[in-house]
Amino acid sequence: MDARIPVGVLGATGTVGQKFIKLLEDHPWFEVVELAASERSAGRPYEEAVAWKQTTAIPAPVRQLELRPCIPDLRCRVVFSGLDAGVAGPIEDSFAQAGFVVLSNSRNHRLDPDVPLIIPEVNPDHLGLIPRQKQIRRSRGYIVTNSNCSTMFLALALGPLHKVFTVEQVIVVTMQAISGAGYPGVPSLDILGNVIPYIAGEEEKMEIETRKILGRFNGETVDLADFRISAQCNRVPVEDGHTESVSLKLARKTSVEEIAEVLGSFSGPPQELRLPSAPERPILVTAAQDRPQPRFDVGLAQGMAAVVGRIRPCPVLDFKFTLLGHNTIRGAAGASILNAEMLKAQGYLENRSC
Numbered sequence: 001m002d003a004r005i006p007v008g009v010l011g012a013t014g015t016v017g018q019k020f021i022k023l024l025e026d027h028p029w030f031e032v033v034e035l036a037a038s039e040r041s042a043g044r045p046y047e048e049a050v051a052w053k054q055t056t057a058i059p060a061p062v063r064q065l066e067l068r069p070c071i072p073d074l075r076c077r078v079v080f081s082g083l084d085a086g087v088a089g090p091i092e093d094s095f096a097q098a099g100f101v102v103l104s105n106s107r108n109h110r111l112d113p114d115v116p117l118i119i120p121e122v123n124p125d126h127l128g129l130i131p132r133q134k135q136i137r138r139s140r141g142y143i144v145t146n147s148n149c150s151t152m153f154l155a156l157a158l159g160p161l162h163k164v165f166t167v168e169q170v171i172v173v174t175m176q177a178i179s180g181a182g183y184p185g186v187p188s189l190d191i192l193g194n195v196i197p198y199i200a201g202e203e204e205k206m207e208i209e210t211r212k213i214l215g216r217f218n219g220e221t222v223d224l225a226d227f228r229i230s231a232q233c234n235r236v237p238v239e240d241g242h243t244e245s246v247s248l249k250l251a252r253k254t255s256v257e258e259i260a261e262v263l264g265s266f267s268g269p270p271q272e273l274r275l276p277s278a279p280e281r282p283i284l285v286t287a288a289q290d291r292p293q294p295r296f297d298v299g300l301a302q303g304m305a306a307v308v309g310r311i312r313p314c315p316v317l318d319f320k321f322t323l324l325g326h327n328t329i330r331g332a333a334g335a336s337i338l339n340a341e342m343l344k345a346q347g348y349l350e351n352r353s354c
């Protein structure tokens, strides 16, 4: 008998939804039994409704699954959500109210004071918001979110630095991949041979979500981390992988070598617990002077690590470095799956009816 936990994917036809399906194929703990999307797709077999854009075939067990509408009557109690942000808010609410554990990728609930915004290596204690959320909302289920894709790599890298040196100021400039805009995303005539210096809402998300993730859980809610951060976000003609140029000011004096050591040796509960999707090291530090580059480095650690390079002094703030991560894996679906693994490891999935 398969003892895996049955799960569903909301927004299963989208860029993030497809990545969920690919990453959950043969997952040791979770089995995809339900797929849901919009009314446009509902009722159709998955392989007919989806514009499959992964480099591996659609996993056999889901090819013929009939897509369901996003109504909370699915035959599972855990759902991964890759829903369009225009509709995710109320749909995710309705699933949580009905007793589902919702692992959301959308912006809608990330900043709700009772919703954990989690990177399990950095702020696993924020999961303490779950009982409070259920109490406040009188819901049987609950919502756990992961951050915006570019925030993920910044907050993952800043996590250990903030703990050891206390971050005081951050300036970040991103070069974000096209797949970050979903499918079909940015028109080719807009992005080929071009850079678009605007991604709606992205700078605001980076500036606030980073401070929530690095904030302090006070037993009731999260006090935002007390540092200033300025983000500038650009869309570039890269398929997968967000690159970020980061400058930061630290309260404690340190050196390039010590920063490299703190980042490269960092690990957290997912590594200690040997969670199935946890990378051996969540941050990989490269000494090569022209790396990381998305073409060569985005697939390191199966896309689950942040890659840091070019750590050097900054004449304006204290230090600067380059950061890279896979936006649809650690920046989206892989992050949600790691969150679900963390929930299971901490006993939050034990009562399947929540």
Ligand SMILES: NC(=O)c1ccc[n+]([C@@H]2O[C@H](COP(=O)([O-])OP(=O)(O)OC[C@H]3O[C@@H](n4cnc5c(N)ncnc54)[C@H](OP(=O)(O)O)[C@@H]3O)[C@@H](O)[C@H]2O)c1
Pocket: 010, 011, 012, 013, 014, 015, 016, 017, 036, 037, 038, 039, 040, 041, 042, 070, 082, 083, 084, 085, 087, 088, 105, 106, 107, 147, 148, 149, 179, 180, 181, 182, 183, 184, 327, 328, 331, 332
């Ligand atoms: N792409 C990334 O790198 C990334 C990273 C982090 C977070 N995110 C976030 O993840 C979410 C999904 O992004 P994406 O890039 O995967 O978008 P996407 O490719 O546009 O996919 C959106 C999904 O939402 C479904 N949907 C749309 N309208 C719906 C409705 N009225 N009812 C139910 N389902 C509906 C679509 O189903 P149909 O096919 O039936 O229309 C599709 O499955 C967004 O909130 C995004 O901000 C994306």
